[in-house]
Amino acid sequence: MYNEEEKNLMDKAREAACHAYSPYSHFKVGAAILTEKGNIYQAANIENASYSLTICAERNAATQAVYHNDINFKLIAIYVDSEIAFPPCGACRQFLAEFGDQCEVIYFNNKESNKVALRELLPHSFSLKNKEKEGVYGIR
Numbered sequence: 001m002y003n004e005e006e007k008n009l010m011d012k013a014r015e016a017a018c019h020a021y022s023p024y025s026h027f028k029v030g031a032a033i034l035t036e037k038g039n040i041y042q043a044a045n046i047e048n049a050s051y052s053l054t055i056c057a058e059r060n061a062a063t064q065a066v067y068h069n070d071i072n073f074k075l076i077a078i079y080v081d082s083e084i085a086f087p088p089c090g091a092c093r094q095f096l097a098e099f100g101d102q103c104e105v106i107y108f109n110n111k112e113s114n115k116v117a118l119r120e121l122l123p124h125s126f127s128l129k130n131k132e133k134e135g136v137y138g139i140r
Contacts, residue, residue: 002106002115006075009034010106010113012042013077016057020044020081024051028081031057033065036072036100041065058092062099073100076118078107085109087121097125 002010009032017030022045029045043060058078065071073096078088087107088096096103096118106115119125 002113005034006077006106006115009040009075009077010079010108012040013057013079013108016042016044016061017079017081018044020057021046023047024049024054029057030079031061032077033061033073034075035065035070036074037070039065039068039070041068041070056089056092058088059095062095066099071099073103075104075106078105080107080109082109083111085112085114087114087116090122093118093122094125097122097127101125 012032013030015030016032017028020028020030022028024047032040032042034040041061041064043057043064045055045057046060047054058076076096080086085108088105101119103118104115105118105121106113
């Protein structure tokens with residue numbers, strides 16, 4: 001079902017979840033992003049007692065890629081240590097779309113996995129990048 005590149009990225013996401021700081025939700029989440037340059041960036045969720053300051057694993061990995069000026073995302077794998085394999089939250093979907101709305105998303109746990117295009121998870125993402133081409137602010 002998954003090719004070697006995808007399986008490797010899934011392993012990296014599972015590995016990243018081991019570094020999660022999740023004393024409130026108890027969901028250990030790991031993410032691994034593969035960029036068009038072939039680099040992989042891993043990260044985990046880092047929670048905070050002030051919930052709005054929590055950073056999801058997906059955004060945490062994405063900021064590392066951007067820091068290294070590696071901004072064209074090809075594939076992201078997201079592992080959650082829970083009974084439910086859930087997709088990225090809305091904030092993460094929008095954040096990821098900034099750097100590759102064509103990228104594929106694999107979200108999984110130990111029982112199930114799903115693969116979907118980010119564009120399908122967020123079909124009408126907000127963007128100012130193509131305003132002149134499309135004539136409308138904010139709609140891709």
